[in-house]
Each structure stands twice: as structure tokens, then as C-alpha cells.
Amino acid sequence: MSDIxxxxxxxxxxxKKQIQCWTEALTDLCGQFDVDPLEASSFEGRINYTTVxxxxxxxxxxxxxRISHTVSRARLSEHPYVKILFQTQGISYFQQNGRHIEVMPGDCLAYDVSCPHTIISPSLTRHDVVIVPKELLQERGFRLARMSACKLSARTGTGRIAHDFVHAAFDEAAKLSPVNAIGVADSLIDLLLLPLREADAMFDRVGPEAMYVRAQAFIREHLRDPDxxxxxxxxxxxxxxxxxxxLFSDRGITVSDSIWHARLQxxxxxxxxxxxxxxxxxxxxxxxxxxxxFSRVFxxxxxxxxxxxxxxxxxxxxSDVDLRA
Structure with a gap:
């Protein structure tokens, strides 16, 4: 079964323990952050989380x-994730690279977690979040060099469909077999990227980029085929x-290495x-x-x-072997 x-x-x-607890929770999920309860005497937070x-x-x-990923934090640790956030209650103010974005209920915000940023929430907020390893997006033609925070609507169209799928995946995560979980995760990533493609935020739609995306999709679908x-x-x-x-050498990898690396993961x-x-x-x-x-290449x-x-x-x-690498 998949994760609970x-x-x-x-x-x-x-x-004091509230801030420490929340900081440790964020670190486990996606990296190191500074947490400030602003003028409040206490901080109340709750996270339900799972993996697919x-x-x-x-x-x-x-x-x-307020949570902040600062320049000093960036030097101390890597944050190899893109976060896709669906706001469901309250207003948050996002700042990154000189940009200021107001996020309200019904908005979807996608951003690179590794880039220093701040999110200020002056009152109670609720949001659904998908944390995606960058390498999964690179396989689909994601251009990290061009990544900038992007706000989209989750009220209608592909944004709403993506949010509904996130809800369903969260509710059913514990019932998925590992094999099905991989398929659901692949579908979820592709679905989440639909509104971003519509916004022309990160993709080249035609030419070599599109061909590379198609090649990676074919590899994922036939990864279990030894031939x-x-x-x-x-x-x-x-x-x-x-x-x-x-197409692959332009991205610093061979076709064969791409196949074997995906299999090993x-x-x-x-x-x-x-x-x-x-x-x-x-x-x-x-x-x-x-x-x-297998053991040798692993x-x-x-x-x-x-x-x-x-x-x-x-x-x-x-104790000196770390399996989280």
C-alpha cells in the first residue's frame, strides 16, 4: 500500500515549542525556514500530509x-522542490525576486522553493499543497532556468480540475498500491502542469522541447519493459x-542514462x-x-x-549511512 x-x-x-514544532515540520517536508508568529502570543498550526x-x-x-526562506538558509541547505499551493481560506502575501503576489481563496501559486522567498499570512489561512521534486518536472520539459512564481486560477478550467484531482489523490493515497501510486503521481504532475502550460509560464510548446517531453513520457510508460x-x-x-x-545530450544526459536512472529511482x-x-x-x-x-549500478x-x-x-x-540522499 502507499503512504498513510x-x-x-x-x-x-x-x-516556543509551537515555533520549533512548525519549523521542524516544514524542514521535513521541503526545507529550512524561519517562522515568525508576527504579533500573536502563540502560533496554532495543523498539517495533514501523505505521499503518492x-x-x-x-x-x-x-x-x-510569516515564513521565510532566506539567502543564508539557501547557502545551508538545498530545496530541490517546486511547490504548487491552492489557497482555500484567508489571504497570503508572497514575495520572491522583487515580486509581490496576493494569494486569495481560489488562487493557485506555483514557485521554486529553492529561491529565497517570504509568505506573510496576517490571519488564519488554509491551503492544499503539492510538493514536487524538480527532477520529475525536468523529465517533462520543465525549464528551471525560466522558473518564476506564477499565480493561476483554481476556480475554473484546468486549475479547478487539477485541484479536484489533488483532493482525490490525498483522500485515496493510503489505498493505492505502490505501482498505482506511481501512475497516479505521473497523472497528477501532468494535470498540475496543464494550467501552467496555458499560461506559457515555463514550457516551449513546439520543436525540440515538445519532442523531448514526448520522449520522456514514452520512457515512463514503458519503463518496466526490459527491451x-x-x-x-x-x-x-x-x-x-x-x-x-x-535532444538528451543538450540536457547533459544520454537516452540510456535517463532510462536507467528512472528505473533506479x-x-x-x-x-x-x-x-x-x-x-x-x-x-x-x-x-x-x-x-x-542491478546492485552494481544501484x-x-x-x-x-x-x-x-x-x-x-x-x-x-x-548510523553513518543516510538513506535520504
Missing amino acids: VRSLSTSGLTP SRLKLCQIEASQH LCIDQISAELGCTKRYLHM NCRHELETQAGKTITDVAFSWGFSSSSH RKYFGFVPSAIHKAQQGGLP
């Missing part, structure tokens, strides 16, 4: 406050292998979430034909062998 819904609340804590594959879905309610190769992809897209090589996720599965079962289900080859990519995950689940992993 977890909850955190600052209710009943001392004011590698996406984090959150329902957040908070009293008046997946550049010949299949070029035939599906109706382009030459040379052109396909060029899915293998790691499955090993971490399905303790009963053997390493061989997981490797073969994602297109590897040799468990020894260690090269992640820095530890896949069996370390099982040892960690059994409490036998040395």
Missing part, C-alpha cells in the same frame, strides 16, 4: 505568521536516433515501501535482467547497495 495520512498539530504546546509515490501532498491550516531502447523511442516519435541523442522507492519484496524481484520488475548488475548511483535498505528496515544499518 500523517498529522501534526501545535495545539497545547508552549509558544515521490509527491508530497499536504493540507495546511495556520494562524497568522526499452532508443530504437523503440525513435520509432514511436518518428525521429532519427541521432536527433533523439541530440523506482527500484529504490519500491524497496523502501515494500519490505516484503526481494531485491531480485524489484530489479527484474523494473527491467533489469541481472541482480548483480551502488554507483546512490552510494550504497540495495541490501542496505533492508538492513535499515531491520534496524541493522550503521
